[in-house]
Each structure stands twice: as C-alpha cells, then as structure tokens.
Amino acid sequence: MVPVVEMTDIAIGFPGVKALDGVNFRLFPGEVHALMGENGAGKSTLIKALTGVYSIDSGTVTVLGEHKQFSTPAASQAAGISTVYQEVNLCPNLTVEENVLLGREPRRRGSIDWKGVRSRTREVLAELHLDQVDPGSLLSSHSIAVQQLIAIARSVEINAKVLILDEPTSSLDADEVNQLFRVIRDLRDRGVAILFVSHFLEQVYDISDRMTVLRNGKLVGEYMTRDLSRMGLISKMIGREMEALAELDQAPARTRARTDSGVTPFLETRGLGRKGSVSHVDLSVYPGEVVGLAGLLGAGRTEIARLIFGADKADEGSMAIKGASQRIRSPRTAIDLRIGFCSEDRKEEGLIGDLSVRDNLVLAMQASKGWARRIPRRVQDELVAEYIQALDVRPANPDALIRNLSGGNQQKVLLARWLVTHPELLILDEPTRGIDIGAKTQIQKLVSQLAADGMSILFISSELEEVLRVSDRIAVIKDRAMVADINNDDVSVEDVMTVIAGGAQ
Amino acid sequence: MKSLLKHRLAWPVIALAALLLLNQVFRPDFLSLRMQDGHLYGSLIDIMRNGAPTILIALGMTLVIATRGIDLSVGAVVAIAGAASCAYIAASPEPGSPVTAATAVLIAVIAGLALGIWNGFLVSTIGVQPIIATLVLMTAGRGIAQLITGGQIISVSNDPYKSIGAGYLLTLPISILITAAVFILAAVLTRRTALGTLIEAVGINPVASRLAGLRSRNIIWIVYVFSAVCAAIAGLMISSNVTAADANNAGLYIEMDAILAVVIGGTSLAGGRYTLVGTVVGAFIIQTLTTTVYTLGIPPEVTLVFKALVVITVCLLQAPKARNLLSSLKAAPKPAAKEKVAI
Known part of the structure; x- marks a missing residue:
C-alpha cells in the first residue's frame, strides 16, 4: 500500500532546542496512526511541520507521492490535510452551519445560498451521526465534545484525506469519547488516514492500528499496535528499562500525615464562597498534609483554589491561616502568607512566554522582593541550576525561551517558580494535565516528598486515581459546593464516585 | 554574518548607516567633525542635538509601550513644562539669575512628575485604557499650558536657562549630555534592578504576572511617571533652545x-520585550531623515512622503513575512519563519 503522507529525515531546530532530528513518519489510508512520546519528544513539532505551521530545516514531505513543502497552514489544507486541535479553533459566535462551510459556502448568483448551506450541513452532520445538532444553532451553545465533532465535520466536508487529531479527548467524558471514536472508525473505514495524538494509553490501544514512537526529537520506531505491549510502549517512550519503570510506577510510599487534635491547620476555611461561583467550602489543610480536591470537571475545584489564593475575592465565609483570621484580597496577599498557586492554564495564567526559563523561574520570588531589590545574577544562576537539575528540566538551558519548551518541562519550571519561594501551602491545579508518564510520576513523587518535608498541599486533578494516590484526605466537590471530606484510608475510586454520584456523605 | 542579521537591532542599525552614507555621498564633509571655539561642530552633532528631545521622550515611551500601554500626552507635557518654567522666570524678580533658572527647572520636573502620576493613576488604578487615559491629557494639556502662558508666547532671557538647550559643556552640547545621562539612568534603573524584567513580564502576560504576585499597578505607575518626566525635560530643552514658551506649538x-x-527600534506595540538602544537608533533614523531631506534638496512638498517611505521600509525589513518574501526572491523558496520577530 502507498502511504498518503511520507515524511523522511525531518529535522527542525529552534534557538537552544533541537526539536526534531532525522525523523521518519508514514501515514496510510484507512488506518488510525497514533503518534506517541513524552512531552518534548517532538509530537507537536512533527504535526506542525506537517500542517505548515513550522518550516522544516531538512528532510522531505510527500503527500500522495508528490513532493510538498508547506509554508503555510493553508497550503497544507489545500493538499487535503485537516487538523482538529485540543482547543477547538472554530468561531464560537457563528452558527454550526457557518462554521462547517466557512469560506466554502455554496453560492447562487454571487450571494450565499443559505438553503444550500443548510442542506449540505445536514448531510455532513448526518454522516457523523450528529442529526440532533441544529445547523442554525450557535456553535458556543454546544459542549466541547460536540464542537470537536463539528470541527471534524468541517474536515469531512472538504474531503480531507488526512485528519490530524491532537489530544482530542483531553476534555471529554467517557460517553463523549465513545461517540468520537465511533466517528473516527467511520472515517477510517472510508479510507481517511487519521493521525491520533493522546496521552491516554487506553484510548490509544482502543483506537489505533499503528503507532510511531518519538523520544527527545528522535524516532524510536514504528510498530503495529497489536504487537506492542503497554509496558513495551512506555519503556520505548521514556527510554528506560523495565525494572526502572516498575520502580517509577510504584505508588510513592510515605506515611500519611497525622491530623491529630492539638495541631493547628495551616489553612482553615468556614463557609467560604463567592456569588455565582462556589459556596460552603469548609476546608482544612494541616502542615505536611496533601488534601485532594475531587470532583467532575466544572464542579468548582479551580474556583475554590482561586478563592484561597486571592485570584478571585471571596464574598462569604471566612478563612484562617495558622489559626489567625485573614482576608486574602489579592494573590500578593496570599503569597505574603506563604501560599503558592500553579494554575491549570499554563499558557494563559502561568508562563511569561517571551522570557527565559531563568526569568520565569525566579519571577514569583522577585515579585515578592519588589523591583528595586533584584536577585543577584549569581543567586539566580544557582537557584535555576539547582531546580533544573532537581526537576530534570529539558533542555537544561536557563536562557531558552520558555515558550520553546514542551508542556511538561514548562510545568516543571512553573512548579520551581513556587518552590524557590518556600511556600507553606502549595495549590496545584491539574499539575499533570497533558504531561507524559515520566514527568507525571516525577511530579507525583515530588508532591509526596514536599509534604513529607512539612509543606501543605492542595492537589487538584481530574484523574481520581492520581488524587487517591497522592492525597491524605480528599475533599469532594460537587455542583460548586464542597459535599464531603474523606480520610484516604484504602478509599477506592468507586467510593469517591459514589459520593459524587450520591451527593452527601 | 547570518546570525548578525538576525539580531533584533540589525536592520535599524543598517538603515541608519545607509542614511548616513547617503548623506556622505551627496555632501562629502557630512561625517566630518571640527572643533571651533572649544565646541564640537558637524552634522552628526546637529543630528544628535536636534534629536535629543525626541530621544528623551522615546525612552520614556519605550517603557510605557513595553507594558502594553501608550502615552499620547507627552507633547502636551512638553508644552506645560516649558510654559511653567518660562512663566516662572518671566514673573520672577530676578529673571536672569541662575537660582531662578534652577527653580524653573525644578518646577518643570515637578510638573512632569505630577502629570505622570495623573496618567499612571488613570491607567493603573482606575483601569482606563492607556490610549484614552493619555488622550485626556493630550487634549487638556495644551489648554493648561495656554492658561499658564495666558495665551501669549512668553520670551525669557536667562543665560543659565538658555544653556540647557543651546549651551556647551566639555565641547559637547548640553542637551546631548542630558539625554545621554537619562539614557544611562534608564538603562541602569531597568537592568540593574528587576524593573526591566517585571515591565516585560507585565507586558507579555499580565494575568500570569498577577498570579505570580507582581504588583503591576506600581510598575505601570512608574513607567508613566518616567515618561512624563522625560517629556518635561524635553520641554525644558525645547523652550530653552528658543528662549520662549509656545503653548500651541x-x-x-x-x-x-x-x-x-x-517601533523602528524594534519594540513591539503589543508590549513585552523592549530595547532602549533600539529606540535611540530609531530616533536617530528619524532625525537623520530630516537632515537627509535638506542634504538631498528634496522639495518640501514631498518630504513627508519620502520620510514615510523610509519608515515603511525599515518596519518591513523587520517583519518576518517581508523578510521571507525577500529571501525567496533572492534564492530558492524558503518556507515560513519559525521565529516571530516583533515589528
């Protein structure tokens, strides 16, 4: 069989980073091909090379046997390559039909034939089993899952030969994932070549036929999914032997912090809330304790974190730090009280993209010192070197611009930004989202270790298993209120799910 | 060579050098300097001296723009500072004494401080968009200056005051020395402290900066005050040079x-990374252009068009898209840029 896309010996470099080096990649019609690798392995770069976002330094790209050099995303699209990104990039303020046919509306005597638009959209939606979606409704009135399917509908409409799905399932629930997979299989059976990128191993095994594994910008190999075990895949992704892996996989062993009477909690909230956001949050976090916030996406976990950190102002209830009542009006107040907060939205709320790793790492520390007292360069260098090594940030170059780092490494730098300020309470909102297994385990271990050293940690994650693994206690959030506070003694995912489903304790 | 061309200052410097060379070709004595009565003379000195007020104001503007702001009120501040100092000198019992001149300078700088505090207050505390906030003073400022001068052009005769814009020290015009001092002060203030990095952080990502504990309000306040003080000093230079305050012009x-x-210097209007050196080069380009117009004998009616063409060329040369177009014309097609360079 002839591949639709063949990329040979691709190399791409950025200032200070070699993103891809001699990578080969093939994509065949009628198959789902998973692109696997840790964060920073070069998956996104390879996709961007294929979609014309980045130019390649060397190597060749052929599409249907023809040499191509994509200098713009439009050129790539014209060659039949269509991409659906994690963040849906359609126009939320337009209708479904306008989005599906944007720029290619059927015309009659120079003006748009709206009847044609409607019927064509209905056809395409029907092909994807989306008959229930009204073509005239606003895109923003639909869930992210449906929006994603509509983005796919758009590529079906232009008869794309290659469909690239970059982390399509990261914000979908199980039912939505199934619906998406049904559509993907449909398209595959019709001969579309599908490139699938996801951090969810089970989903990759569920949907893919073949996989290409990258590591540190280099090709590890191409495998049939059925021939490669999960452990085999993971060891190829992180490049370590099985024994090392087994050790990594172990739940971090540590004794659960005692929360006996007599100890003052670092943080205690009573009826904390904010109009239109969350209410009735009675949360306490003791020194050396990891408290997990469990709940569905949108249940109000992030909102609680923002209230405690002063990113949003609370308008009801009270908060005490080390027993003393405090009103936290701004992040700065929180930081002065030794609280740190890693936002779930790295790009918008964490990174200063155009500054270096060094500047990003010392930012919070510098901010609390004030602009006049610059941290001496020597001290900065020592701190940065220390944390780059401790957290295994790659590339280990303090002068690299942080926007050129992979997601996992960016996350490590943001963690380090708080660690250098020696907080007593660290709020981590989805610290492992979109991060590969290696970095994820590293971060989980770090959390346990920090708590063992006496830090209080509020740990927020959509992955219940992860919350259970690292937390001493679990606060369950449902429908924008805190509904339960469970000690984590052999609690199972099912137990927590029952609480979420049932409401009260 | 290639990496040198990629430096963010490469094109502004090349443009400036090309302009100077062009002048040299048409007027062979253009680049020469000569000593006369212990003063340095020459076209280069003229360019620096005439460009001094623009450079000063552009330095302040650079920091404001780096925070995603803009300061439209600097021209009005120039007028107010000149009006205040000249009005004081004219009304004082000893209009020729050095003490009067020093007091007048102090009054102008304090006026600049106050106006900067006002701008900073509107932008950082009230949260008015910078372009609107400074538009207020841009319009109202000329009125204030006219109130001070009573609608007249106030002429003064005070030798120490005159020397700010027209005097010499150590063979060089004092205005050049003042500008150099402010440049060094700004560079030291922003790069020896953390101010520069924090200004860039606020300009690149205000939300993330706030969550990292940065008090952006103070930072924004500082840059508007600095900008207004720079404008006030420029106002002193301009009024001192003509020994008069003209509230209108x-x-x-x-x-x-x-x-x-x-912008020519390479700092993006979108905020973030800035370069003070680039700004100085940019201001020199503008001033050299004016001189070039005279050197080449370009008729006054096409002067503005000529200036516009040069400016557009310099800006385009810095834009990644235009550069790619250029290199694809020169050699084999080279695809999209990987690095975004601010215009």
Whole structure:
C-alpha cells in the first residue's frame, strides 16, 4: 500500500532546542496512526511541520507521492490535510452551519445560498451521526465534545484525506469519547488516514492500528499496535528499562500525615464562597498534609483554589491561616502568607512566554522582593541550576525561551517558580494535565516528598486515581459546593464516585 | 554574518548607516567633525542635538509601550513644562539669575512628575485604557499650558536657562549630555534592578504576572511617571533652545515621532520585550531623515512622503513575512519563519 503522507529525515531546530532530528513518519489510508512520546519528544513539532505551521530545516514531505513543502497552514489544507486541535479553533459566535462551510459556502448568483448551506450541513452532520445538532444553532451553545465533532465535520466536508487529531479527548467524558471514536472508525473505514495524538494509553490501544514512537526529537520506531505491549510502549517512550519503570510506577510510599487534635491547620476555611461561583467550602489543610480536591470537571475545584489564593475575592465565609483570621484580597496577599498557586492554564495564567526559563523561574520570588531589590545574577544562576537539575528540566538551558519548551518541562519550571519561594501551602491545579508518564510520576513523587518535608498541599486533578494516590484526605466537590471530606484510608475510586454520584456523605 | 542579521537591532542599525552614507555621498564633509571655539561642530552633532528631545521622550515611551500601554500626552507635557518654567522666570524678580533658572527647572520636573502620576493613576488604578487615559491629557494639556502662558508666547532671557538647550559643556552640547545621562539612568534603573524584567513580564502576560504576585499597578505607575518626566525635560530643552514658551506649538506631534522611534527600534506595540538602544537608533533614523531631506534638496512638498517611505521600509525589513518574501526572491523558496520577530 502507498502511504498518503511520507515524511523522511525531518529535522527542525529552534534557538537552544533541537526539536526534531532525522525523523521518519508514514501515514496510510484507512488506518488510525497514533503518534506517541513524552512531552518534548517532538509530537507537536512533527504535526506542525506537517500542517505548515513550522518550516522544516531538512528532510522531505510527500503527500500522495508528490513532493510538498508547506509554508503555510493553508497550503497544507489545500493538499487535503485537516487538523482538529485540543482547543477547538472554530468561531464560537457563528452558527454550526457557518462554521462547517466557512469560506466554502455554496453560492447562487454571487450571494450565499443559505438553503444550500443548510442542506449540505445536514448531510455532513448526518454522516457523523450528529442529526440532533441544529445547523442554525450557535456553535458556543454546544459542549466541547460536540464542537470537536463539528470541527471534524468541517474536515469531512472538504474531503480531507488526512485528519490530524491532537489530544482530542483531553476534555471529554467517557460517553463523549465513545461517540468520537465511533466517528473516527467511520472515517477510517472510508479510507481517511487519521493521525491520533493522546496521552491516554487506553484510548490509544482502543483506537489505533499503528503507532510511531518519538523520544527527545528522535524516532524510536514504528510498530503495529497489536504487537506492542503497554509496558513495551512506555519503556520505548521514556527510554528506560523495565525494572526502572516498575520502580517509577510504584505508588510513592510515605506515611500519611497525622491530623491529630492539638495541631493547628495551616489553612482553615468556614463557609467560604463567592456569588455565582462556589459556596460552603469548609476546608482544612494541616502542615505536611496533601488534601485532594475531587470532583467532575466544572464542579468548582479551580474556583475554590482561586478563592484561597486571592485570584478571585471571596464574598462569604471566612478563612484562617495558622489559626489567625485573614482576608486574602489579592494573590500578593496570599503569597505574603506563604501560599503558592500553579494554575491549570499554563499558557494563559502561568508562563511569561517571551522570557527565559531563568526569568520565569525566579519571577514569583522577585515579585515578592519588589523591583528595586533584584536577585543577584549569581543567586539566580544557582537557584535555576539547582531546580533544573532537581526537576530534570529539558533542555537544561536557563536562557531558552520558555515558550520553546514542551508542556511538561514548562510545568516543571512553573512548579520551581513556587518552590524557590518556600511556600507553606502549595495549590496545584491539574499539575499533570497533558504531561507524559515520566514527568507525571516525577511530579507525583515530588508532591509526596514536599509534604513529607512539612509543606501543605492542595492537589487538584481530574484523574481520581492520581488524587487517591497522592492525597491524605480528599475533599469532594460537587455542583460548586464542597459535599464531603474523606480520610484516604484504602478509599477506592468507586467510593469517591459514589459520593459524587450520591451527593452527601 | 547570518546570525548578525538576525539580531533584533540589525536592520535599524543598517538603515541608519545607509542614511548616513547617503548623506556622505551627496555632501562629502557630512561625517566630518571640527572643533571651533572649544565646541564640537558637524552634522552628526546637529543630528544628535536636534534629536535629543525626541530621544528623551522615546525612552520614556519605550517603557510605557513595553507594558502594553501608550502615552499620547507627552507633547502636551512638553508644552506645560516649558510654559511653567518660562512663566516662572518671566514673573520672577530676578529673571536672569541662575537660582531662578534652577527653580524653573525644578518646577518643570515637578510638573512632569505630577502629570505622570495623573496618567499612571488613570491607567493603573482606575483601569482606563492607556490610549484614552493619555488622550485626556493630550487634549487638556495644551489648554493648561495656554492658561499658564495666558495665551501669549512668553520670551525669557536667562543665560543659565538658555544653556540647557543651546549651551556647551566639555565641547559637547548640553542637551546631548542630558539625554545621554537619562539614557544611562534608564538603562541602569531597568537592568540593574528587576524593573526591566517585571515591565516585560507585565507586558507579555499580565494575568500570569498577577498570579505570580507582581504588583503591576506600581510598575505601570512608574513607567508613566518616567515618561512624563522625560517629556518635561524635553520641554525644558525645547523652550530653552528658543528662549520662549509656545503653548500651541512646543512639542506638537512629538508623540508620533517618539512612538515611531520605538517601533523602528524594534519594540513591539503589543508590549513585552523592549530595547532602549533600539529606540535611540530609531530616533536617530528619524532625525537623520530630516537632515537627509535638506542634504538631498528634496522639495518640501514631498518630504513627508519620502520620510514615510523610509519608515515603511525599515518596519518591513523587520517583519518576518517581508523578510521571507525577500529571501525567496533572492534564492530558492524558503518556507515560513519559525521565529516571530516583533515589528
């Protein structure tokens, strides 16, 4: 069989980073091909090379046997390559039909034939089993899952030969994932070549036929999914032997912090809330304790974190730090009280993209010192070197611009930004989202270790298993209120799910 | 060579050098300097001296723009500072004494401080968009200056005051020395402290900066105050040079030249990374252009068009898209840029 896309010996470099080096990649019609690798392995770069976002330094790209050099995303699209990104990039303020046919509306005597638009959209939606979606409704009135399917509908409409799905399932629930997979299989059976990128191993095994594994910008190999075990895949992704892996996989062993009477909690909230956001949050976090916030996406976990950190102002209830009542009006107040907060939205709320790793790492520390007292360069260098090594940030170059780092490494730098300020309470909102297994385990271990050293940690994650693994206690959030506070003694995912489903304790 | 061309200052410097060379070709004595009565003379000195107010204001503007702001009121501040100092000198019992001159300078700088505090208050505390907030003073400022001068052009005769804009020290015009001092002060203030990095952080990502504990309000306040003080000093220079305060015309449209200098120098109007050296180069380009117009004998009616063409060329040369187009014309097609360079 002839591949639709063949990329040979691709190399791409950025200032200070070699993103891809001699990578080969093939994509065949009628198959789902998973692109696997840790964060920073070069998956996104390879996709961007294929979609014309980045130019390649060397190597060749052929599409249907023809040499191509994509200098713009439009050129790539014209060659039949269509991409659906994690963040849906359609126009939320337009209708479904306008989005599906944007720029290619059927015309009659120079003006748009709206009847044609409607019927064509209905056809395409029907092909994807989306008959229930009204073509005239606003895109923003639909869930992210449906929006994603509509983005796919758009590529079906232009008869794309290659469909690239970059982390399509990261914000979908199980039912939505199934619906998406049904559509993907449909398209595959019709001969579309599908490139699938996801951090969810089970989903990759569920949907893919073949996989290409990258590591540190280099090709590890191409495998049939059925021939490669999960452990085999993971060891190829992180490049370590099985024994090392087994050790990594172990739940971090540590004794659960005692929360006996007599100890003052670092943080205690009573009826904390904010109009239109969350209410009735009675949360306490003791020194050396990891408290997990469990709940569905949108249940109000992030909102609680923002209230405690002063990113949003609370308008009801009270908060005490080390027993003393405090009103936290701004992040700065929180930081002065030794609280740190890693936002779930790295790009918008964490990174200063155009500054270096060094500047990003010392930012919070510098901010609390004030602009006049610059941290001496020597001290900065020592701190940065220390944390780059401790957290295994790659590339280990303090002068690299942080926007050129992979997601996992960016996350490590943001963690380090708080660690250098020696907080007593660290709020981590989805610290492992979109991060590969290696970095994820590293971060989980770090959390346990920090708590063992006496830090209080509020740990927020959509992955219940992860919350259970690292937390001493679990606060369950449902429908924008805190509904339960469970000690984590052999609690199972099912137990927590029952609480979420049932409401009260 | 290639990596040198990629430096963010490469094109502004090349453009400046090309302009100077062009002048040298048409007027062979253009680059020569000569000593006369212990003063240095020459076209280069003229360019620096005439460009001094623009450079000063552009330095302040650079920091404002780095925080995603803009300061349209600098021209009005120039007028107010000149009006206040000249009005004071004219009304004082000893209009010729050095003490009067020093007091007048102090009054102008304090006026600049106050106006900067006002701008900073509107932008950082009230949260008015910078372009609107400074538009207020841009319009009202000329009125204030006219109130001070009573609608007249106030002429003064005070030798120490005159020397600010027209005097010499150590063979060099004092205005050049003042500008150099402010440049060094700004560079030291922003790069020896953490101010520069924090200004860039606020400009690149205000939300993330706030969550990292940065008090952006103070930072924004500082840059507007600095900008207004720079404008006030420029106002002193301009009024001292002509020994008169003209509320209507002093510093008219100078905000446009300053913004242009910042942009030509390579600092993006979108905020973030800035370069003070680039701004100085940008201001020199603008001033050299004016001189070039005279050297080449370009008729006054096409002067503005000529200036516009040069400015557009310099800006385009810095834009990644235009550069790619250029290199694809020169050699084999080279696809999209990987690095975004601010215009």
